[in-house]
Amino acid sequence: DIQKLIGPILKDEADMVASARFSKGKPKNMSRVKYWGNKRMTSLINFLSGKKFADVSSGFRAYNREAMLNLNLFGKFTYTQEVFLDLSMKNLRIVQIPVEVKYFKERKSKVASNVLSYASKTFWIIFRTIRDYKPLKFFGGIGLFIFTAGLLFDAVLFGHYILRGTFTPYISVGFIGAYLNSVGLGVIFLALVADMFDRMRINQEKILYYEKKRLFEKE
Secondary structure, eight states: OHHHHHHHHHTTSOSEEEEESOTTSSOTTOOHHHHHHHHHHHHHHHHHHTOOOSOSSOOOEEEOHHHHHHOOOOOSSOOHHHHHHHHHHTTOOEEEEEOOOOOOTTOOOSSSSSHHHHHHHHHHHHHHHHHHHOHHHHHHHHHHHHHHHHHHHHHHHHHHHHHHSOOTTOHHHHHHHHHHHHHHHHHHHHHHHHHHHHHHHHHHHHHHHHHHHHHHHHO
8 A cells, every 4th residue: 555655656646645544435343433523524624625535534645745845734633634734725736545444443543532532623723724724714704704693683673663663672682783793894804914914924834845945955
């Protein structure tokens, strides 16, 4: 399997090659809960990255020089899903190769021994990655949701006024709507500011990339 993994890199067909464990369904002795969790995590990464991967949690991978120079990870718990997001958003080539794996009944994972703990820590890493790489969509989406919720309260208030000719007894509804509108607009403004900082992040990552390249070329 190692030969299959490094093949696309040696042929310059990929920057990262990752193994895919589920081409034949659930591997023998793998718990249904972990299999289900792996599939759901893959679906989430596919949705966020706009790509179609088969397995984003396997650590059996190969990277070329370009991928290693571009990687900039912050997760302290696991790197597996963050790498897919990081390299996908930098438009590097990711290929997956089906592999066969064996799970033993008595085997206990050191990383995912507690499924809930693993899921919560992994989701936090993904959350932060999306926040940093897509700030306009991230904060803008939240702001738009809050602002729209405020419009619903506004609609109730003004609908009552049109029908009854008075705001009473829905004045408090109007205050709630105005508050949500204000918060929503504030978060949307934050999204615009964060988007400006995102350009700085991109430039900083380029500087980091060339610094790494210069350092390793010296060696």
